[in-house]
Amino acid sequence: MCSDMTGIVEEIRSGLADALVRALQAARRSGAIKVDEVPDFTVEVPREKEHGDFATNLALLLARPARMAPRRAAEILAQNFSQTGTWVERVEIAGPGFINFYLNPAWVYQALPRIIRLGEDYGRVNQGKGKKVQVEFVSANPTGLLHMGNARGAALGDSIAAILEFAGYDVTREFYINDAGNQIENFGLSLEARYMQLMGRDVPVPEGGYHGEDLVKTVRDFIAVNGDRHLALPPGERRAALVKFALADKLGAIKKTLEEFGVHYDVWFSEQSLHDSGAVQDTLNYLREMGYIYENENALWFKATSFGADKDEVVVRSNGVPTYFASDIAYHRNKFQRGFEWVINIWGADHHGHVPRMKAAVAALGYDPAALDVVIMQLVRLYKGGELVRMSKRSGQFVTLEELMEEVGRDAARYFFVMRSSDSHLDFDLDLARAESNENPVYYIQYAHARISSILRQLEERGEEVPDPSQVDYSLLKEEQELALARKLADFPEEVSSAARGLAPQRIARYLHELAGLLHSFYNSHRVITSDRELSRARLVLVSATRITLRNALGLLGLSAPERM
Structure with a gap:
């Protein structure tokens, strides 16, 4: 019986690994294999079904130290392998020396009662063991509306945070407000130009300023409150x-939009507060004392190259003003001072070169640079009717997150942003995201949940309910589609672990699509409620477990699980 916080697949994998170690020990005792220690081998699920349920590379790793052909090592291990307590029905040797394990299909039945019992907690693992993690994402300049890059960052960051929480980490979601520096000075000049224009003065918006029509609205609101004084x-x-007025207005709009997108932050951290508290200067003083800052051409530079970065970085300009990078170093110092053991940033592709210098700064501050992970996300291109969408009615420059949600809805937007790896470019098809068809992956997944909900409503209308999972004969589930569906359900905790380890919400997106496909395949081939009462009971537990798993996985991506469609 597996622990609630491990998962059936992991439990079987661990059992196979232990049995393989015992087989090697037996071979060593008999002198058939002569090695000093057990190599660091793996037990994995093969990509191809014909290669078994699990496979190991142990024999290949033994070949050199044991001075024998890997296939011979595999044969000896297979001869000494005990199947007792492992669900293994047969062992085969393949290729250069892989050992493949074929299990009794009944092992998948274990998942079903456990899923029903755990409900909304099914899939949780204790991988993180309460480790304190901070996920900082979006962190847009509070000078305008949220664009597609911000939207992808919001979906990625919030999904990563949810997955890490589900995997046993203590997670804090944080938004870093860029309310200091050159962009704020430029913002002020742009606002002043709009103010003067609305007051009848012929003042141009400065070159490189903010030209969005949303700024005009903000200044109109300012005038409505303050008049011409x-x-x-x-x-x-x-x-x-x-x-001051515009930052409050813009930040309020950003918060509102993100909340509508299903993103809720624990901390909103002001960059300006680092300057006001003296944290930036204190950090620069510390780095200078440690010998990591030098002067060149009247500017101060951080010795990033001393820590493996490609070049050094200016931290104080020749005019005496600290750079954005100086604030960023102080901010990361603050993160670790707050006790975060793992710091995760979601950054746009234009920040790629900044990563090694930021890791260098973390090392210079005395922290482990491996404790900082940066997820780089590539650009998003929107398509409608096969044509690239370039302009926004509201910003005048880019399509906003608000406009996107109005176009396709929150669920489709969030799924499409995480269905590809963050480091791949994303072509967002607006027509596909709106389509109510199986070609739309969001519709396809949510329809699977709605289908099961419809079956369970029919059951309730008949005055019946899903049977007690401990009172069901699962051996009646013999059809290929039934076993494939149950097998996929058993995989969910493993998928959560892998997604958390790799900061890869696309794994959950792919898992959802595959699980929905298996449910649809089963549903299209077999009736759930049949004239065979015992078979119906087993199938009702199967689809109920599927609905729970779909709902839990959808929740990790911030998607709803509709009962009707």
């Missing part, structure tokens, strides 16, 4: 008032 103020005071 800022017109007579010195420019510095006028800009400060405009920036």
